[in-house]
Each structure stands twice: as C-alpha cells, then as structure tokens.
Amino acid sequence: MELLAFGDTGWGDELFRATLMTIAVSITAMLIGFSFAAIFTPLKLSKFKSLNLIANIYTTVIRGVPELLVIYLFFFGGSGAIMFVASMFGYNEYIEINAFVTGSFAIGIISGAYSTEVFRGAIQSIDKGQFEAAKVLGFSKLKQFYKIILPQMLRLAIPNLSNVWQITLKDTSLISVTGLVEIMRQSYIAAGSTRDPLFFYSFAAVLYLLLTFLSMKLINKLEVKYSRGY
Amino acid sequence: MIDSIPKLLNAAIVTLKLLSVSLIVGLFIGLLFAILRLNKNIFINKFAYGYSYVFRGTPLLVQIFIIYFGLGQIESLRSSFLWVILKEPYWCAIIAFALNTGAYTSEILRSAFQTIKPGIIEAGQSLGISNKIIFYKIQIPIAIRQSLPAYGNEIILMMKGTSLASTVTLMDLTGVAKYIISTTFKPIEVFIVAGGIYLFMTFIIHNVIKYLEKKYSFN
Numbered sequence: 393m394e395l396l397a398f399g400d401t402g403w404g405d406e407l408f409r410a411t412l413m414t415i416a417v418s419i420t421a422m423l424i425g426f427s428f429a430a431i432f433t434p435l436k437l438s439k440f441k442s443l444n445l446i447a448n449i450y451t452t453v454i455r456g457v458p459e460l461l462v463i464y465l466f467f468f469g470g471s472g473a474i475m476f477v478a479s480m481f482g483y484n485e486y487i488e489i490n491a492f493v494t495g496s497f498a499i500g501i502i503s504g505a506y507s508t509e510v511f512r513g514a515i516q517s518i519d520k521g522q523f524e525a526a527k528v529l530g531f532s533k534l535k536q537f538y539k540i541i542l543p544q545m546l547r548l549a550i551p552n553l554s555n556v557w558q559i560t561l562k563d564t565s566l567i568s569v570t571g572l573v574e575i576m577r578q579s580y581i582a583a584g585s586t587r588d589p590l591f592f593y594s595f596a597a598v599l600y601l602l603l604t605f606l607s608m609k610l611i612n613k614l615e616v617k618y619s620r621g622y
Numbered sequence: 623m624i625d626s627i628p629k630l631l632n633a634a635i636v637t638l639k640l641l642s643v644s645l646i647v648g649l650f651i652g653l654l655f656a657i658l659r660l661n662k663n664i665f666i667n668k669f670a671y672g673y674s675y676v677f678r679g680t681p682l683l684v685q686i687f688i689i690y691f692g693l694g695q696i697e698s699l700r701s702s703f704l705w706v707i708l709k710e711p712y713w714c715a716i717i718a719f720a721l722n723t724g725a726y727t728s729e730i731l732r733s734a735f736q737t738i739k740p741g742i743i744e745a746g747q748s749l750g751i752s753n754k755i756i757f758y759k760i761q762i763p764i765a766i767r768q769s770l771p772a773y774g775n776e777i778i779l780m781m782k783g784t785s786l787a788s789t790v791t792l793m794d795l796t797g798v799a800k801y802i803i804s805t806t807f808k809p810i811e812v813f814i815v816a817g818g819i820y821l822f823m824t825f826i827i828h829n830v831i832k833y834l835e836k837k838y839s840f841n
Contacts, residue, residue, distance in 0.1 A: 456778070456824035457817045458785030464800050469809030558679075565681035569789065576683060583691065590692035597680040597688065604679040 395586060396595070403582045403592070410578035411599055417496050417574060418561045424500025425560065429507035436512045447508065454505035459498075459563050466498040467570045495567035503560040510556060514549040515541065547618040554611040558604055565600070575599050626802050626815055633798035634819050640712075640784045640794060644719035645777060651720060652727025659732045670728065677725030682783050685722055690714040690790045715787040723780045730776060734768035735761060767838045774831030778824050795819060 398404040428450075435447035454462070475487050518541060526536040568576035579596040583589035658670035677685065693699055693708055707713045738761055746756040788797030799816035803809045 453817065453821065456782075456821045458782040458796055458820060460785040460788065461796050461799060461813065461816060461820070464796070464803060465809050465813040468803045468807070469813070472807075472809070562681040565683045566786075568683070576681070576687075580687075588695065590688065590695045593684055593688040593692050597676070597684045600680045600684060601676065 395582075395588065395591060403578070403586075406578050406582065407575070407595070407599070410573055410575045411603070413492075413572070414561070414564050414574040414599075414603070417492065417499065417564045417567060417572070418557075420492075420496040421499035421503050421564065422557060422560050424496060425503030425505075425507045425556070428501060428504025429511050432504070432508040433511040433515070436508060437515060451505045451508055454502055455509075459502055459566050460569070462502060463495070463498045463566055463569060466494050470494045470497075491567070491570045491572035495564070495570055495572050499560060499563050499567065502563060503556060506556045506559060507553065510549050510552040511545065513552070514545045517548055518544050543618075550611065550615050550618055554608065554615075557607060557611065561603060561607065562600065626806075626812055629798055629802065630795060630812075630816050630819060633793060633795045634823070636787075636793060637781070637784050637795040638823070640715060640719065640787055640792075641777075641781050644716050644723055644784070645780060647716070647720035648723035648727055648780070651724030652731055655724065655728035656731035656735060659728060660735055674725040674728050677722050678729070682718065682722050682786055683789065686715060686718040686786055686790055689718045711787075711790040711792050715784075715790055715792055719780065719783060719787075722783065723776060726776050726779075727773065730769045730772045731765055734765040734772075737768055738764050770831060770835050770838070774828065774835075777827050777831070781820070781823060781827065 396402050396404040396407070398408075432447045432450055435443045436451075438444060438447075471487055471489050474489060478484075478487060522540055522544065523536070526540040531539065564574060565576040568574060568580065571577065573581075575596050579592040583592040586592070655670045655673055658666050659674075661667055661670075689708070690711060693714075699705060699708065707717075742760060742764065743756055746760050747753075751759075784794060785796035787794045788800060791797075793801070795816055799812050803812045806812070
C-alpha cells in the first residue's frame, strides 16, 4: 500500500494526476471528435455523391487503420506539417507541438469517425414525418435542426455515443507512446523505478475500470433524461 | 516509399499470423464463456460476466503489459514450465489478444444464443432430439449465423488491436512502420503504404464476412 502513498514516498499523487490527465485527454478528444462529426455527418447525408465520397473516405480509412499508426503519424508528422504551413508564412523556427495537443487530435480524429457514423445512423432513423412537419410549420432550416431534429437525434445517439466514449477512453492509453503522462505512462514510469510492473499495471487496469464504470453510470442518467416522454 | 513496401509486406505476414492465432484461440474462449454466461448457477454466471467486464473495460495495452511485464515478476511462474511460453513476447501478445477478443466474442455469442426463438428449441425437443444434440446441431449453427455481422466487426477491431504487439518489441506491420518512420522521417509516405495494407486486409475480411452472411442467410 505504501507504493500508493501520496507525497514523495509513493506514487499515489502522481497516479491521481495521471488519471485526471486521462480524463482531460478523453474529453478533449471526444469534443474534437464531435466537431469532426459536425463537419462529416452532413457530408455523409448530402445529396452530392462527391461529398459522400469525402466523408466515406474519412470514416473508412480511420476505422480500418490501427489507432497506433494514426498516433505515430501525428507524433512524427505533426510538427513537420505545422512547420511546413508556418514556413509558407515566413516563419522558419523549429516548432514543437505539445504531446497533449498531438494526442488529443489523433484520438479526436479517430473518435470523430465513430461519432460521424453514430450521428448519421441517428438522423437516418428519425421518422421522415418529423422533417416534413418541421418544414410545414414554417421553421427556418436552422430552427428545424435545433428544435426538432437535434433533440430526437440525441436521444437515439446517446447509447451508441457511450460506446464511442468507451473506445475513446481506452484509446487514450495509446498516447503513452508519445510520452504524455497519463495513466499508462505514469504506471510505466512507476513500474520501471520500483520494479513492480505487476502491481502498477494491475492498478492501472483498476483505474480504467473505475473510469468506465463511473462514466457508464453518468451516461445512463443522461439517457434517462433524454428519453423523457418515450 | 517504394523500398519500404517489401519490408512492410513482410511485416504484414506477422500481423496476419498474430491475428489468426489469437482469433482461433479467442473463439474457443468466447464460446466457453458464452456457455458459462447462460449457466443458471449464479457464481459461474457472475464469473463469466466479470471476465468479459474486466477485459472489455480496460485498454488492450494494459492487458498486454500485465501479461508481458507483470507476470514475469511472479517467482513461482518463472520456475514453472509456463515460463517457456511467457518469456516470449510473441506468445504474451497472443495470450492478451486471445483473452481480449474472447471477452468480446463471448458477448456476441451470448446475445446470439439469447435471440434464438424458444420455439426452435421446443420444436427440437418435441421431435425427441436430446438436449445435447439440440445444442450442437441447432443452437450453435443458428448462433453462429446470427453473430456473423458482429463477429466480422470484431475481427477488424482485433486486426487493429494486433498493432499493439509493436509495444512489446514485436515487429508487426505497425512496428516496422514506426521503425521506418523514425529512421527516414517520412511519416506520411510510410503511413500511406502501411495504412493501405491495413485497409486492404480490412476490405478482404469485410467481403469474406459478407459472402458468408449471404451463404448462410435463412432465406
């Protein structure tokens, strides 16, 4: 137990901070994913074949390629790409992007592909009459979406989004390869310096289980809230 | 870019080997735990549920690290015959993958068993077929057909999961890709080739499953 003590003697406070980091990366990645989904879901549902194609390439490539490979692409290619863009604006210094940004973006893009599919499915399963009714009521396009489609879409999407959240949360463990100190990286450091990998990795597993368990409880509450009236 | 292709193709064979061995072992584990889940004994039932909950609720990376780095710490294990297997990163990765995919497979098969209409089993019973034969000849084939689409997804997820073997020193497709990227600093080119190979494998798996679904469809 002294291994988990807070302060200089144990790894308790480090692991606590690492857990907060995992939560922070997961939430950031999820939000980045939502913004990608906000772009690609309309493209998927668009009438234009070429726009469909762009969105399909995004979701197919991301869902068919290992997460780790995407992370390596961002880790090794990220600062190069930014420096290339910066050099076009006449800035030639070396730019290093922070591991948190690289990691959240890499995981965010992956999470976005799954979210896009979830939102597409949710919109498609809304009854057609709802769209027509919204139109007949004379709502503007924006109002149609916010007042009628979005609330119904969320209700349908939440159960599947909770899966996306689980995947995203677990994927953040892969960012440890870039050196960002989240649960996995911290356990690696602790295991290395105490020579007790079995304990620290098992503890990491417990932390992840706790996170998935607690977030499931929260999401179930949301689900109840959004399915009022059904 | 061109000269990285043969190296990456060779590495893809390692990926395929890891994938196929873990899938076969995982399928047996999954079937076993799906049957345990349907058991009426509450302890057996809870044990099977606990297994799938733990393996589905933690990242695969943690599972590999516990097996590869963690188990070596147990003295009695190091002196036992199991050490021959557990000292090899290859077998550790396969054990982790098989246990992981086994957990998901058990859930897929369990829900497939549960969707079988009771009438089908009753029909078997009224024909005087023994319970054992009903299980092997009626329930299992129907469950396999029911779970094909979900299992196809699981195969693809597992294929992506094998990339984690590179974290325990195995040179699979992702491992070799990372090595080439870090020596040549050409992340985008290597990503296109390696990603392309992964996508090709996904494409093949997807179509094989689709073909099987069609072949074994009920109508």
